[in-house]
Amino acid sequence: MMQLLSIQNGATTKKCLSQGKLIVLTGPSGVGKGTLMRSLLQRHPELYYSVSATTRPPRPGETDGKHYHFINRSKFEKLVASGEFLEWAEFAGNYYGTPRQAVLNQINSGKSVVLEIELEGARQIRSSFAEAFSIFILPPSINELEKRIRGRGQDPEDAIARRLRRAQDEINAAEEFDIQIVNDDFEAALRSIEEALDNLQPCKENS
Ligand SMILES: Nc1ncnc2c1ncn2[C@@H]1O[C@H](COP(=O)(O)OP(=O)(O)OP(=O)(O)O)[C@@H](O)[C@H]1O
Numbered sequence: 001m002m003q004l005l006s007i008q009n010g011a012t013t014k015k016c017l018s019q020g021k022l023i024v025l026t027g028p029s030g031v032g033k034g035t036l037m038r039s040l041l042q043r044h045p046e047l048y049y050s051v052s053a054t055t056r057p058p059r060p061g062e063t064d065g066k067h068y069h070f071i072n073r074s075k076f077e078k079l080v081a082s083g084e085f086l087e088w089a090e091f092a093g094n095y096y097g098t099p100r101q102a103v104l105n106q107i108n109s110g111k112s113v114v115l116e117i118e119l120e121g122a123r124q125i126r127s128s129f130a131e132a133f134s135i136f137i138l139p140p141s142i143n144e145l146e147k148r149i150r151g152r153g154q155d156p157e158d159a160i161a162r163r164l165r166r167a168q169d170e171i172n173a174a175e176e177f178d179i180q181i182v183n184d185d186f187e188a189a190l191r192s193i194e195e196a197l198d199n200l201q202p203c204k205e206n207s
């Protein structure tokens, strides 16, 4: 059954989050994963954000090493062959992958790691890390999703069409994941993510 988290109150105090967990944020392109993630990281700097590798060209304003490690297809394929990715997938004509060692180092040192990845990669993580916690972000509607992708104004028309074609299949997979959160009201969605993470492990006193 689909579980939608509700907002219990408007608390704005900083919460401690569980440590040493692997957390996956997934959902269709344009639903707001990246925007939610950035706000989550601002409010919880104790979380480690895994910077992915991709063969997609940088968008205006994107920096190598910060938004992505931008690499070419042949380098990506070599890294796949040598097992450097925890998961990887081809999405809308480009490869995307999570660097394995950086993530494992953080988890082993007790830090929680957040991955913001598409459906196939999220499925790979679910099958290889049973203890990972996965959150599927849903749009309020397909029309709103299209509005957001177009409103972002950063993808060419053919890329927008590919992303939208894939969106319904991705949404149909929402219930494979631990919880589902509708990103309609942004603050409400963000608080639902925080509540879910906070419930993974009780905070210690004074933390
Ligand atoms: N709750 C919301 N209401 C309205 N607009 C939103 C909301 N959340 C995010 N947006 C906007 O939607 C657009 C797409 O958001 P974002 O880039 O974070 O999506 P994404 O899921 O990370 O996409 P991708 O998977 O393609 O990287 C952005 O312009 C963002 O500001």
Ligand SMILES: Nc1nc2c(ncn2[C@@H]2O[C@H](COP(=O)(O)O)[C@@H](O)[C@H]2O)c(=O)[nH]1
Residues within 6 Å of the ligand: 027, 028, 029, 033, 052, 053, 056, 087, 088, 089, 091, 096, 097, 098, 116, 117, 118, 119, 120, 121, 122
């Ligand atoms: N499987 C993976 N998917 C990833 C990774 N990093 C990002 N993504 C997802 O790709 C799409 C497209 O991203 P965009 O930046 O081109 O809009 C989006 O759903 C991302 O979440 C990754 O390492 N592995």
